[in-house]
Amino acid sequence: MVEKSNKFQIAVHILMIFLCVCCLFPFVLLIVSSFSDEQTLIREGYSVIPRSFSLAAYQYIFRNAATIFRAYGTTIFVTVVGTVANIILTTLLAYPLSRRDLPHRNVWSFLVFFTMLFNGGLVPSYIMWTQYFHIKNSYAALIVPALMMGAFYVIMMRTNLAQNIPEEVLEAARIDGAGEWKILGRIVLPMSLPIVATLMLLVGLAYWNDWMNGLYYLTKTKYYTIQVLLNAMLQDLQVLLSSSSAAASNVDFSSMPSTSIKMAIAVVGAVPVLCIYPFFQKYFVKGITIGAVKG
Numbered sequence: 001m002v003e004k005s006n007k008f009q010i011a012v013h014i015l016m017i018f019l020c021v022c023c024l025f026p027f028v029l030l031i032v033s034s035f036s037d038e039q040t041l042i043r044e045g046y047s048v049i050p051r052s053f054s055l056a057a058y059q060y061i062f063r064n065a066a067t068i069f070r071a072y073g074t075t076i077f078v079t080v081v082g083t084v085a086n087i088i089l090t091t092l093l094a095y096p097l098s099r100r101d102l103p104h105r106n107v108w109s110f111l112v113f114f115t116m117l118f119n120g121g122l123v124p125s126y127i128m129w130t131q132y133f134h135i136k137n138s139y140a141a142l143i144v145p146a147l148m149m150g151a152f153y154v155i156m157m158r159t160n161l162a163q164n165i166p167e168e169v170l171e172a173a174r175i176d177g178a179g180e181w182k183i184l185g186r187i188v189l190p191m192s193l194p195i196v197a198t199l200m201l202l203v204g205l206a207y208w209n210d211w212m213n214g215l216y217y218l219t220k221t222k223y224y225t226i227q228v229l230l231n232a233m234l235q236d237l238q239v240l241l242s243s244s245s246a247a248a249s250n251v252d253f254s255s256m257p258s259t260s261i262k263m264a265i266a267v268v269g270a271v272p273v274l275c276i277y278p279f280f281q282k283y284f285v286k287g288i289t290i291g292a293v294k295g
Contacts, residue, residue, distance in 0.1 A: 027274070034058070034263035041259050057264035061233065067221070068229070072272070074139075075225040079207040082143040086203045087196060089149040094157035095184055098165070109158070116151045126216060141217035142225060147206060153199050160195040161188065208273055230265045237261055 029046055037052035044051060062068055096102050097109055119125070125145065135141045165188055173183050189196065214228030224232070237258060 030263055031267055031271075034260055034267045036260055038258065038260050054260065057260035060261055061230075061264055061268060067224075068226070068268075070222070071224050071226040071229040074142075074223065075208060075227070078139060078142045078225060079204055081139075082147055082207045083200055083204045085143065086148055086150075086153070087200055090153045090157055090199065091184075091189070091196075093149070094154050095161060095188060097154070097158040098161035100162075100167070112151045112154055116155075122216075129217065136217050137220045137223060139223065142210070142213050142223070143207075145213050145217070147203075147210060147213070153203065157192070157195055157199065161192060165191055205273065209269070227269055230269055234262065234265055 025048075028048055032048060032050050033041060033046050034057055035053055035055070036047075036050050037054040038056065040052040093112070097105065097112070099105070102108070120128075129141070129145055130136045133140075133144075135144060169187060169191075170183060173187055178186070209227060211225070211227035211231045214223075214225055215231070218224065218228065221229075221232075
């Protein structure tokens with residue numbers, strides 16, 4: 001019996017190692033391709049081991065390093081402020097919806113859920129945010145629209161609170177004289193750290209990777225996040241490589257590292273998150289441990 005158990009554990013470990021390799025392989029290929037020579041990529045294709053080392057793609061991206069670092073600073077600011085605001089608003093809406101004694105609870109829940117199925121569309125949203133809220137060319141344009149609070153996150157937290165916060169605990173706190181704000185801050189949030197940590201991770205990644213709001217609401221480069229800036233670089237590169245532009249300018253762009261630049265753009269946008277995540281993972285696991293309800 002013990003031998004069968006050991007064989008099963010070995011098989012599971014081999015399977016997990018295989019899955020880890022499958023997950024890491026695209027990132028390795030991405031990074032190696034970004035440091036490869038353009039002509040080598042075209043002639044020999046992608047490879048895990050770089051056949052011809054080149055920094056041309058990164059030289060193209062970092063030709064104006066001050067702009068890149070400013071975009072990184074803007075991205076960090078927007079991610080931190082937006083994530084904190086999102087968690088606060090999501091919690092303030094999800095907690096009442098999780099309470100069974102909330103008047104018209106089903107109606108409010110349906111209104112939240114309805115926004116997941118239907119919306120006014122891009123044009124009405126653009127008119128509303130730019131002509132009535134005047135957020136164009138501001139940091140609010142990167143924080144507020146479609147990201148500051150979402151129905152999906154509200155429903156996730158509401159469901160978690162309703163299932164994992166015992167009513168008896170809330171009743172006991174209420175009998176002891178605790179008000180709603182004290183119950184939320186002293187009881188509900190400490191017992192909900194797993195879902196809070198999970199939402200912070202999801203919302204933070206959404207803010208970091210967002211470039212649509214910058215495309216819609218920004219025209220001034222000083223407000224660009226790293227994703228918006230890299231997307232603009234990619235569009236400029238596509239224009240330069242188009243046959244009409246090359247013919248008009250009488251310049252040969254065949255030697256420009258277009259493929260490796262695309263890979264380098266992905267690396268510049270994703271690697272900072274991959275490097276930072278291991279340092280925050282222990283806090284994420286600690287939140288799950290502290291938030292567990294003991295039986």
